Amino acid sequence: MSGVSSMIHPANPSVRRTLLVWLSVGILAGIVFAGSMIYMQVREQANQLFDYQMKQLVASLPAQSYAPLIPTRPELSNMQEDIIIQIWDSQGLRIYHSHDTSALPQRAELGFSNFSAHGTTWRVYSAQLGDTIVQVAQPLSARLELAARLALKTVAPLLLILPFLAALIWFAVGRSLSAVQRAATDVQSRDAGALTPISEAGVPQEVQPLTRALNELLQRLDISIQAQRNFIADAAHELKTPLTALKLQILLAERAGEGPQREEAFADLKQGLERAIHLVQQLLTLARQEPGAVEQVPQVVDMQALVRAATGDFAMAANDKEIDLGVQADTPAQIMGHPDGIRILLNNLLDNAIRYSPRGSAVDVSLLADADTVSLCVQDNGPGIPEGDLSRVFDRFYRVPGSQSKGTGLGLAIVRQIAEAHRAEVVLTNTGKGLLVRVVFGRELLPAAG
Incomplete structure (x- = not known):
């Protein structure tokens, strides 16, 4: 058994490792997908919330005219996070701006719009309040950063439990495959003659x-x-x-x-x-003719030519007993099989027929074919076989009690074995004037014409 064990290639994949890798990758991909979906949803909600906030901010401002005001935030240090406000009077004069240096457009487009300047994209809301135009802007990066933080906080616990899930998978798969390992140990410990069934106790359904x-x-x-x-x-x-x-x-x-x-x-x-x-x-x-004894490739067998050749080989043996050996093989017929095996099958049938037929009688060989089957028939004029022995004559070395022949008892056993190899059926019938042996071959394995 050590030789068999050494044939297991060390590079063969482990079921446990494969499941662990694929399940871990699948869970991680699911977490990433869930995080992406959460990020997009939070971003959408953040956009709605901040847009509402900008509208409320504009609505909270008074509607009367302003006198020019000094900017409240002259520095530009936090423009990536701050909300910027600009106000124009009815003459188009900017009378207020929250930052000294503004990156916003100098003309207001009422409603919401996006504007890019200096590598930053701004979300801008403009509205008319009385004689003034108010413009409020916020960088989109602030919204995206908030959405990313919220999404990360949501999926972070899932990422933290991934190692625990991997350990659980490793343990569960190992426990499930322990029965397989026991079965392998059972097989390894056997000798060549121990062919009792392998126990399926505890074996997973997928391995059964x-x-x-x-x-x-x-x-x-x-x-x-x-x-x-x-x-x-x-x-x-x-x-x-x-x-x-x-x-x-x-x-x-x-x-x-x-x-x-x-x-x-x-x-x-x-x-x-x-x-x-x-x-x-x-x-x-x-x-x-034992199954697997000799590897043979099936080929198209011309049954008409094979029957005529085989009966010709037995013509001298039939003449020695003054037996009329007749052949009726006028219909061309082909099957898929092994020509040598079918020739041996027919030789045994002819040998038995001539052996058991009395001197001066006849043996008839016929070949019948239809769309689905090809039948090889051999009719002799012998004593036939008792009905009780028809099923036993295919056993090796079995001879019908009282038979005068000195045969080996292997002829019909060989016939049956070759027929089974060709998935053919052998039928024995006592016709009253002798024994009729009919071998029926199927034609379903023939290659398509053309």
Whole structure:
């Protein structure tokens, strides 16, 4: 398990750190956004308040004419904060100004307006009072500064609690992921044969799909390993019998005298050797067709050409038993699959059909196609299969009781395994004159024409 642990890249992101960073950034962004909104609202309210104040200030002044007055604030030191007042008489003569040096325009525009001078923007309000024009101005920077101070005071507490929120997030995420760490420790402490499910106790809901997927994988591995163990045990048992028979036949051939007795002994030895070779070949074929044993890329399979080629290969075996091997494959048909696997499937069906059909009978191979499926059918003239055994003949090394054939019991197991790899269905039917095997392939995986 240490090798597996060493494969964890140190640069892989931490869930806790990632959540902390993103949540902290999100909270900070929310605080900044809230501060901006508060600032804009306070600025709007400050503008309304100060505008009202300027109007009230003008309204509080007397409406009679003024004599020229001396400025009350000759210095310009606080003009960025002060309110400036100017008054003109009916002749346009400025009779009062609150600051000795004024940056305001010399002509009044009644109502509210904005005016920029010397890098400062002023909010100006002008009104006519009797024979005089009164102009009141205030720098906008004073209003903006007040709005910023109020907004900062509002969001400052939120900024102060941000570190506490980060600590809380760090603790909460760590506590939530502790169950994941326990599950990882459980897996690390197991040996290769421990395939029991991982406990989901305390695992967060967001992580449960991962643990369930791992448990399903462990279950599939357990089933696969158990199937392999059964296969090895069955194969060892099945190989033991022909090998023991070969050993006995070798002893008999050594002891046989000259003439017919010796020839018969060597004929039996040859037949036993052929059965052993056939069994080994079937075992190797079955192993190669196991899921994941060999990586193959699906391709378009011309079923018409494949059926004709396969039946041609069995023509000599059919002639030896005087069996009429017929082929009906006039309709072009294509599927997506593995040509070698489908060829092995058809070879096993033909081998069984010829093996179980009596001498002088017939075996018919047909290819049927429609818009959705392609059906490969093999009809023999053999004894068929008892109804109670139709579902069991697909099991490895299973032979129908009372069968006279010396087969390995692997042919239909190989057929089913290849069919499952192609998501095809295998249907066995006793027709009264023999066994009909129908393999139905889907055509949904074919590439689009053109």
